Amino acid sequence: MNYSANDIDAYLKGRLSPALMHAMEKAALDDPFLAEAMEGYAGMQDVDWKTALEKARIALQEKNNEANIIPFNQTKFRWLKTAAAILVIIAGTALTYYLTREKSSTIAPQEIAQQIPVNKTPDSIDPSTIKLNVPRPLKTNDSGNELVTVSTNKGLKGSVKPTQINSNVYTITTQNGATATATTNELTVKQDVAANKPVPPASNTITPVVTVPFPLSAESKQIAVNEAEQVKKTTAYRAMGNNKTVTANRYFGAKVLGPDNSPLPFANVNVKNENFGTYADASGNFRLVSADTVITVEVKSVGYESRTFNLRSNTPVNTIVLKEDAALVKTTTMPTNPKMGETANRTYSPRIRMLKDSVYNVEPADGWDKYNTYIANNLELPEMILDKEAHGEMLISFDVKPNGAISNIKVNDTDCGNCEAIAKKLLEKGPQWKVKNGKKTSAKIKLQY
Amino acid sequence: MDLVFGVCLKYFKEPERSKDAVMDIFTELYTKLLQHEVDNFKGWLHVLARNYCLMQLRSPRNLKTTELNPGFMHSEQNTHLNGEAFEKEEHLTQLAQCMEGLPAEQKQTVELFYLQQKCYNEIASITGFEWNKVRSYIQNGKRNLKLCMEEKQINFD
Numbered sequence: 001m002n003y004s005a006n007d008i009d010a011y012l013k014g015r016l017s018p019a020l021m022h023a024m025e026k027a028a029l030d031d032p033f034l035a036e037a038m039e040g041y042a043g044m045q046d047v048d049w050k051t052a053l054e055k056a057r058i059a060l061q062e063k064n065n066e067a068n069i070i071p072f073n074q075t076k077f078r079w080l081k082t083a084a085a086i087l088v089i090i091a092g093t094a095l096t097y098y099l100t101r102e103k104s105s106t107i108a109p110q111e112i113a114q115q116i117p118v119n120k121t122p123d124s125i126d127p128s129t130i131k132l133n134v135p136r137p138l139k140t141n142d143s144g145n146e147l148v149t150v151s152t153n154k155g156l157k158g159s160v161k162p163t164q165i166n167s168n169v170y171t172i173t174t175q176n177g178a179t180a181t182a183t184t185n186e187l188t189v190k191q192d193v194a195a196n197k198p199v200p201p202a203s204n205t206i207t208p209v210v211t212v213p214f215p216l217s218a219e220s221k222q223i224a225v226n227e228a229e230q231v232k233k234t235t236a237y238r239a240m241g242n243n244k245t246v247t248a249n250r251y252f253g254a255k256v257l258g259p260d261n262s263p264l265p266f267a268n269v270n271v272k273n274e275n276f277g278t279y280a281d282a283s284g285n286f287r288l289v290s291a292d293t294v295i296t297v298e299v300k301s302v303g304y305e306s307r308t309f310n311l312r313s314n315t316p317v318n319t320i321v322l323k324e325d326a327a328l329v330k331t332t333t334m335p336t337n338p339k340m341g342e343t344a345n346r347t348y349s350p351r352i353r354m355l356k357d358s359v360y361n362v363e364p365a366d367g368w369d370k371y372n373t374y375i376a377n378n379l380e381l382p383e384m385i386l387d388k389e390a391h392g393e394m395l396i397s398f399d400v401k402p403n404g405a406i407s408n409i410k411v412n413d414t415d416c417g418n419c420e421a422i423a424k425k426l427l428e429k430g431p432q433w434k435v436k437n438g439k440k441t442s443a444k445i446k447l448q449y
Numbered sequence: 450m451d452l453v454f455g456v457c458l459k460y461f462k463e464p465e466r467s468k469d470a471v472m473d474i475f476t477e478l479y480t481k482l483l484q485h486e487v488d489n490f491k492g493w494l495h496v497l498a499r500n501y502c503l504m505q506l507r508s509p510r511n512l513k514t515t516e517l518n519p520g521f522m523h524s525e526q527n528t529h530l531n532g533e534a535f536e537k538e539e540h541l542t543q544l545a546q547c548m549e550g551l552p553a554e555q556k557q558t559v560e561l562f563y564l565q566q567k568c569y570n571e572i573a574s575i576t577g578f579e580w581n582k583v584r585s586y587i588q589n590g591k592r593n594l595k596l597c598m599e600e601k602q603i604n605f606d
Binding site for chain 2: 008051
């Protein structure tokens with residue numbers, strides 16, 4: 001509480017009650033400012049200071065009124081500048097939105113206008129091209145081709161190939177009213193080519209289902225199709241490969257440990273029902289998402305017994321402890337001779353190491369040991385090699401940018417036919433690399449299996 | 450503003466000069482506030498005012514004041530003990546112990562002031578101590594109690 005000059009005057013002149021005096025004294029003990037001011041007034045009790053104080057008060061008031069105007073130049077100006085900058089940014093984004101929306105908003109009126117006069121019959125042959133989005137990863141056959149079968153219920157026209165190499169977008173030509181289906185080993189993606197639902201004249205909204213009654217301009221078709229794809233894509237991903245629509249997302253957290261409770265980095269994790277694979281991070285942690293409340297996973301790590309485990313979404317961290325594989329203790333990590341008569345316990349522990357003629361500027365962010373564990377756990381050698389228990393090596397060269405991004409993966413010097421794709425998948429999906437001295441580096445590693 | 454005026458009165462002993470000083474101090478205040486971040490405004494203002502007055506006294510022609518480091522200000526607000534209900538019992542017993550350790554006059558005046566809420570005049574008439582002495586005993590007593598409690602806290606932790 002702030003005491004005024006009058007309060008202090010009253011105190012000094014003995015006009016306050018003891019209780020009020022006590023209160024002011026207590027305040028002065030805590031506030032040296034008040035204490036000193038009281039001393040000041042106390043020393044001037046015989047002098048008239050009230051007039052001077054009043055003059056000061058009035059002068060300050062006037063100054064205050066002035067002051068309200070002056071700071072405008074300094075501080076408020078700054079606010080204006082920032083406000084102006086923000087407005088420019090908002091205007092810029094609004095403009096870009098406008099420009100991109102322009103196109104889609106012109107579809108609706110066109111569609112409506114065209115729907116009404118003509119009633120298209122499903123049997124009319126009106127070719128329309130659609131794109132099917134098939135989520136990755138895809139399994140490949142022996143020759144390295146990704147196994148996707150695309151069909152429709154009304155006949156396919158033209159070729160069916162991925163629109164680009166290594167893409168997941170398939171372009172097909174078929175009739176209106178058809179349903180296009182892409183099947184891989186893991187999932188089925190369906191898409192309606194034309195719903196043929198009559199659009200109510202009053203409605204102005206763009207429905208997610210593709211309605212392409214007339215051959216509209218390729219652009220507007222594409223945009224309408226993309227919207228349908230988006231819906232399908234999200235549902236497909238959410239269900240981890242299933243084609244069902246998902247109502248809830250449940251999160252599963254887990255940690256893989258060895259028998260001594262130490263984390264097992266880069267343990268391989270396979271979700272049984274979905275045939276979906278991932279791997280734990282450098283600390284043995286991994287997370288999964290699903291609509292179900294329980295996910296069954298199989299967890300593997302080299303040197304340990306694999307284990308099937310039921311993850312529960314209501315458990316914050318599902319702890320998966322693996323036991324050491326007694327049978328593997330005997331096996332060396334670098335088998336040079338394929339042992340005859342060995343059982344199906346495949347004990348490949350592929351090793352990678354940098355070639356001496358590479359620049360020692362690149363290394364895995366979590367270290368070579370852990371990266372080797374990752375490879376040992378997650379390398380998916382082609383059936384051919386696994387069946388024959390063949391051993392060999394391959395040279396993988398790739399570029400690493402300073403931000404850790406990997407590009408230009410090439411495989412040379414190997415007798416494994418399909419290994420390029422495998423190496424790419426392994427490196428691209430694997431743990432991060434890091435560049436030591438900030439320059440983009442080409443690295444060569446030798447992978448022995 | 451009244452407090453600033455009062456402080457100036459203490460140093461200048463002249464109302465007119467004090468009035469001019471108040472005006473100057475407030476002008477300085479605006480510019481200084483734009484430059485510095487001030488946590489404890491009241492304390493900072495006090496120091497600002499006092500410095501101005503002292504500078505004025507030293508050489509009336511030299512109107513510069515020293516740069517204040519606001520962080521240097523001792524924040525009076527934090528002399529109170531952390532009163533968690535759980536530890537309150539502990540604190541009260543410690544406080545009682547510390548009181549016993551005070552010199553007699555300090556103990557008496559502190560009791561009369563804080564525990565019985567008496568004002569200085571009353572305490573002066575009760576104890577017979579002079580008014581200034583009363584104030585001095587209370588201030589010193591308060592400081593000693595604070596030191597004693599701090600010591601006990603350190604030993605306790």
